[in-house]
Amino acid sequence: MEAAGGGREGPGCGCKGIRSCLLCEGPAQAAPPPQGEDNFTYCPATGLAKGNEHSEFAGWAFPFPGVFLMEEFISEDEESEIVELMDRDDWKPSQSGRKKQDYGPKVNFKKQRLKAGSFTGLPSFSKKIVAQMKACSVLGGFLPVEQCNLDYMPERGSAIDAHFDDWWLWGERLVSLNLLSKTVLSMSCDSEDSIQLFPTFSKGNGELSPPGSLTETSACKNSDEEGISCILSPRLVPSKEVTVAIHLPQRSLVVLYGDARYKWKHAIYRKHIEHRRICVTFRELSAEFSAGGRHEQLGKELLEIALSFQGRPV
Numbered sequence: 001m002e003a004a005g006g007g008r009e010g011p012g013c014g015c016k017g018i019r020s021c022l023l024c025e026g027p028a029q030a031a032p033p034p035q036g037e038d039n040f041t042y043c044p045a046t047g048l049a050k051g052n053e054h055s056e057f058a059g060w061a062f063p064f065p066g067v068f069l070m071e072e073f074i075s076e077d078e079e080s081e082i083v084e085l086m087d088r089d090d091w092k093p094s095q096s097g098r099k100k101q102d103y104g105p106k107v108n109f110k111k112q113r114l115k116a117g118s119f120t121g122l123p124s125f126s127k128k129i130v131a132q133m134k135a136c137s138v139l140g141g142f143l144p145v146e147q148c149n150l151d152y153m154p155e156r157g158s159a160i161d162a163h164f165d166d167w168w169l170w171g172e173r174l175v176s177l178n179l180l181s182k183t184v185l186s187m188s189c190d191s192e193d194s195i196q197l198f199p200t201f202s203k204g205n206g207e208l209s210p211p212g213s214l215t216e217t218s219a220c221k222n223s224d225e226e227g228i229s230c231i232l233s234p235r236l237v238p239s240k241e242v243t244v245a246i247h248l249p250q251r252s253l254v255v256l257y258g259d260a261r262y263k264w265k266h267a268i269y270r271k272h273i274e275h276r277r278i279c280v281t282f283r284e285l286s287a288e289f290s291a292g293g294r295h296e297q298l299g300k301e302l303l304e305i306a307l308s309f310q311g312r313p314v
Contacts (some may be wrong), residue, residue, distance in 0.1 A: 013156070014093035021097030022157030035159075035269040038186050038245035044069045049244045050200065057242075060197040060235060064187075064244055066260030068138040073253035074129070079179055084279060085125045086149055096158035097270075101313040104146030104283075105302050109166050114295075116302060121311035122147050129177065130282070130307075138255050142173060144282035145289075145299070145306045149313075151184075152268070152277040162188050162267035171284035174256045177234050178248040181275040185246040185254065187264040189239040197235040 006174045013023040042048075042064055051057030074082070082306040091099035103126075106117030122130070126147060152158035165174055244264070248254055255294040256266065268279075289299030305311075 005283070012093060013097065015086055015095050015097075019095040019161070020157075021095075021159075022155065025157070034212075035271055036186065036188070036243055037282055038184070038243045040064075040242060040244040042067060042172050042187075042244055042246045043247070048200070049242075050276065051079065051197070057197065057237075059199060061200040062195050062197050066256060066258035066264075067246060068136065068255040068257075069246070069248075070136060070253045071249050072251055073132065073177060074251050078250070079251055082125050082129075082280075083179060085123070086278065091151050092313075094150070096160055097153070097158035098160065099151040101144075101149040101271070103311045103313060104148070104306075106314070107169060112168055114169060114298065116305060118314050119302070119305055119306040119311070120314075121305050123311050124309050127309040129280075133253075134177065136253070138257065139173065139175065142175065142282075142284055144175070145285050146170070146300050147285045148281045148283075150279045150281070152273045154270075154273050154275065157270050158268075158273050158277075159214065159270045160268045161172075162186070162265040164284070165283070166264070167262065167286060169286055171286045172261055173284055174261060175282040176248075176254050177196075177258075178250060178252050178254065178282040179278040179280065180250065181273075181277045182250050183248050183268060183274075183277055184272040185248055185310075186267045186269055186272075187244040187246060187260065188267065189242065189264050191239045191263060193239050194236040195239050195242055197237060199234075216221065 013021050015021055037055075039052055039057050040049040041052055042062075043050050043061075044067070047063060047065065048061045051060040080120050081256070086101065089101060091101060094100040103119070103122050105114055105119045107114050121172070122144065130142075130144060133142055150160070177194075246254065260266075285299045287293050289295045289302070294298065
């Protein structure tokens with residue numbers, strides 16, 4: 001979600017308030033934006049966040065629900081065609097070195113006001129993408145009402161700060177297609193809660209064993225007697241000390257929902273933009289704008305516009 005604010009705006013950039021990019025920072029940058037180090041990495045095969053090898057959490061893991069990742073969601077030819085069609089339209093300068101194309105209603109999130117405005121629907125090339133989503137188990141009944149294309153370039157210092165997407169208007173599932181290059185989605189949590197970590201070990205085939213499957217670990221570090229082994233107890237750590245990296249390959253589709261949507265903020269750091277990257281994010285309506293909700297009729301009208309697939313960027 002694009003943040004709003006007041007402040008400076010550099011030449012050719014859309015930065016406001018505390019946001020900045022290489023275009024407005026200039027060559028004599030005083031202090032680069034914070035870029036934390038992720039200390040866990042998400043494993044799609046097990047659904048676990050595994051402690052990184054050189055972190056203090058090496059050998060530990062915890063369940064990280066609410067992430068669905070599908071590699072090679074589209075083909076190379078489809079990717080090339082989509083980007084070519086996008087580049088026929090203008091990209092507007094956005095914050096933190098990004099450029100954007102929006103296809104969606106006019107929204108004032110602060111005042112919670114919404115109207116169709118100049119919204120004429122999602123772009124025609126997205127019709128096939130949305131149809132392919134039906135093959136994803138977590139996207140049953142997903143009807144996108146908004147699409148946001150974000151263009152990231154290392155030359156501009158493109159990034160996006162840790163944030164939650166709005167949940168007054170947007171529903172539970174956030175769906176993003178990662179184009180042109182790989183990147184890392186960094187997840188962080190401001191909660192005062194603690195996370196329970198479990199000791200893990202790798203099987204002979206290299207797979208990570210999930211919590212609960214561990215019966216015995218290697219020798220205790222504090223044991224002087226060779227061959228004495230022990231069972232490690234779960235470990236509690238503050239949520240604020242944990243950051244999880246979700247690696248997004250080129251042409252992959254990622255869905256955030258549940259805890260990954262509402263408990264964990266997501267960010268893209270500068271250091272993880274190595275080449276041009278385009279993120280295509282689709283959002284659905286919240287319950288308030290869906291069947292039985294207070295603004296059901298408005299939601300129905302917006303969906304009718306969105307799914308005409310005749311739109312141009314607003």
